[in-house]
Amino acid sequence: MNKIANKQIICDVLMEHAKDDKDVVVLCSDSRGSSSMTPFADNFPAQFVETGIAEQNLVSIAAGMAACGKKPYVASPACFLSTRSMEQGKVDVAYSHTNVKLIGVSGGVSYGALGMTHHSAQDIATMGSIPGMRVYLPSDRHQTRKLTEALLADTDPAYIRTGRNPVEDVYEEGNVPFEMDKATVVCDGTDITIIACGEMVLAAKQAAQLLAAEGISARVLDMYCIKPLDEAAIVKAAQETKAIITIEEHGPIGGLAGLVAQVVMTSHPVKMAMMTLPDAPCVAGKSQEIFDHYGLNAAGIVAKAKELV
Amino acid sequence: MNLKAKSFQIRQDVLDMIYRAKAGHIGGDFSVCDVLVTLYYHVMNVGPDKVNDPNRDRFILSKGHSVESLYCILADCGFFPKSDLETFSQYNSKYIGHPNNKINGIEMNSGSLGHGLPVAVGMALAGKMDNAPYRVYTVMGDGELAEGSVWEGAMAGGHYKLDNLTAIVDRNRLQISGCTEDVMHHDSLDERFGSFGWHVIHAEGNNIDSLIAAFDEAKATKGMPAMIIADTTKGCGVSFMENKAAWHHKVPSAVEYEQGMAELKAKEAAANE
Numbered sequence: 001m002n003k004i005a006n007k008q009i010i011c012d013v014l015m016e017h018a019k020d021d022k023d024v025v026v027l028c029s030d031s032r033g034s035s036s037m038t039p040f041a042d043n044f045p046a047q048f049v050e051t052g053i054a055e056q057n058l059v060s061i062a063a064g065m066a067a068c069g070k071k072p073y074v075a076s077p078a079c080f081l082s083t084r085s086m087e088q089g090k091v092d093v094a095y096s097h098t099n100v101k102l103i104g105v106s107g108g109v110s111y112g113a114l115g116m117t118h119h120s121a122q123d124i125a126t127m128g129s130i131p132g133m134r135v136y137l138p139s140d141r142h143q144t145r146k147l148t149e150a151l152l153a154d155t156d157p158a159y160i161r162t163g164r165n166p167v168e169d170v171y172e173e174g175n176v177p178f179e180m181d182k183a184t185v186v187c188d189g190t191d192i193t194i195i196a197c198g199e200m201v202l203a204a205k206q207a208a209q210l211l212a213a214e215g216i217s218a219r220v221l222d223m224y225c226i227k228p229l230d231e232a233a234i235v236k237a238a239q240e241t242k243a244i245i246t247i248e249e250h251g252p253i254g255g256l257a258g259l260v261a262q263v264v265m266t267s268h269p270v271k272m273a274m275m276t277l278p279d280a281p282c283v284a285g286k287s288q289e290i291f292d293h294y295g296l297n298a299a300g301i302v303a304k305a306k307e308l309v
Numbered sequence: 310m311n312l313k314a315k316s317f318q319i320r321q322d323v324l325d326m327i328y329r330a331k332a333g334h335i336g337g338d339f340s341v342c343d344v345l346v347t348l349y350y351h352v353m354n355v356g357p358d359k360v361n362d363p364n365r366d367r368f369i370l371s372k373g374h375s376v377e378s379l380y381c382i383l384a385d386c387g388f389f390p391k392s393d394l395e396t397f398s399q400y401n402s403k404y405i406g407h408p409n410n411k412i413n414g415i416e417m418n419s420g421s422l423g424h425g426l427p428v429a430v431g432m433a434l435a436g437k438m439d440n441a442p443y444r445v446y447t448v449m450g451d452g453e454l455a456e457g458s459v460w461e462g463a464m465a466g467g468h469y470k471l472d473n474l475t476a477i478v479d480r481n482r483l484q485i486s487g488c489t490e491d492v493m494h495h496d497s498l499d500e501r502f503g504s505f506g507w508h509v510i511h512a513e514g515n516n517i518d519s520l521i522a523a524f525d526e527a528k529a530t531k532g533m534p535a536m537i538i539a540d541t542t543k544g545c546g547v548s549f550m551e552n553k554a555a556w557h558h559k560v561p562s563a564v565e566y567e568q569g570m571a572e573l574k575a576k577e578a579a580a581n582e
């Protein structure tokens with residue numbers, strides 16, 4: 001079992017770069033512990049800014065620093081970054097086009113029993129609706145490393161959501177296919193395509209294995225790049241497989257499901273099923289309990305796939 | 310009622326609940342415990358028979374992560390059976406890690422810091438519009454004061470001269486990342502709230518008598534809202550938890566549980582003598 005959370009990998013990569021690039025700075029809002037940034041704060045105190053519990057201030061300060069040449073990485077719980085400071089993200093980051101990377105940690109329902117204040121099952125919708133804001137939900141630590149390195153190489157605004165706890169690897173160390181803003185084909189298939197993001201990619205991969213045993217050939221796309229969406233991969237899937245299932249740790253409105261459906265409906269309509277969290281406060285529980293409660297797991301995908309093909 | 314003994318009894322319930330669930334924010338629970346005990350057993354006009362009474366006092370736990378103390382007090386006051394709390398933080402329970410107004414006795418949801426004061430301003434304004442006799446109370450953390458919304462609420466409370474509103478700051482000088490004064494300092498809280506039009510009162514926040522005097526003074530204040538700065542000790546009651554940032558949300562081990570329980574029981578007994 002992998003013991004390294006995706007958010008910890010982001011800290012590792014930032015530390016590797018901060019050594020040689022003094023403009024790489026991290027900002028936290030009493031969130032260095034929860035976002036695994038304590039090592040950065042301890043090792044690079046001159047490149048670390050603490051704002052206290054003030055997420056709006058946090059994002060605007062980062063934008064100001066970016067406007068003066070810094071490369072700020074803002075690390076705070078996804079629930080607060082994607083709602084409380086949404087306008088700062090919209091105006092000071094996206095609209096003014098400052099080089100700020102917003103890292104939403106413990107996203108989706110990974111705060112479990114802390115309730116809806118701490119869930120961010122709406123962040124694809126809110127952050128994705130902002131013109132000029134890119135949105136990424138990496139699936140495992142290996143992909144998170146590749147993504148963070150790619151983001152360090154550009155100067156555009158972005159929002160990244162990671163979970164709270166370590167998750168099982170989707171990819172093998174040393175064999176991590178990654179092209180920026182292109183969906184990763186986890187496995188190929190001809191009957192059905194499962195498009196997933198974030199922690200749901202693993203369930204999709206497991207479902208494809210179960211389906212294979214039943215003679216159904218499933219393609220799995222890791223759509224870590226929610227925005228800009230890899231539309232070509234979606235069109236190709238619609239053309240080459242008979243149906244599409246989307247699955248995400250997000251509510252039904254404004255998430256991966258709707259974005260994929262827009263592409264499918266306007267290019268090559270095929271049958272679709274959309275697996276999401278409800279448009280309601282989620283039940284209390286650990287992530288897996290919540291996923292299981294709403295059928296967001298391999299068994300749930302298999303059942304949906306059989307309905308479709 | 311012996312409120313000092315009560316506060317140590319409630320702390321035992323909190324320790325039990327957190328130890329069982331392996332989740333909770335024990336440091337802030339213990340620092341705010343005496344404030345909540347004073348409010349629920351002495352100051353506020355609330356009770357299980359009054360949850361729909363339009364004239365009941367209103368309370369918002371703005372530092373919602375201290376919900377464990379609130380749950381244990383509500384159960385002790387009879388708002389719901391104590392056994393309900395066995396499901397705290399478990400799968401499908403409504404007793405989640407922050408206030409949930411699907412639970413009897415809880416007025417407003419919270420958990421995202423910086424909401425309680427502006428919502429309390431709204432309740433106090435509504436009370437003024439209706440000439441209603443109820444008073445409004447809210448408790449904030451000191452780290453929470455970094456949120457801009459707190460100061461927007463403070464501005465409005467002063468502007469509308471809401472003397473039916475009392476806010477309390479649980480001034481334990483700690484937040485998750487350490488000492489509040491290192492993270493984002495806010496000394497001179499008196500001048501800050503004073504200049505926003507609030508009557509500022511100081512209290513020893515883990516001393517019931519001092520708190521009762523502060524709430525009496527707040528009630529007697531006319532023409533402006535009152536802000537009680539309650540100087541507290543985070544983790545108050547269990548010596549090894551006191552003044553340690555790590556106990557913000559650490560879960561006690563079996564040994565720590567036994568040790569903490571023994572201390573709290575001894576303190577309850579001493580208070581009863």
Ligand SMILES: Cc1ncc(C[n+]2csc(CCOP(=O)(O)OP(=O)(O)O)c2C)c(N)n1
Nearest residue numbers: 030337420421422450451452453483484485
């Ligand atoms: C808007 C918001 N930002 C961050 C958090 C995460 N958080 C929970 S408790 C806490 C520290 C609170 O410190 P303080 O207000 O001093 O409370 P206390 O010391 O009484 O526990 C933080 C940052 C939150 N709940 N809400």
Ligand SMILES: [Mg+2]
Nearest residue numbers: 451452483484
């Ligand atoms: Mg505090």
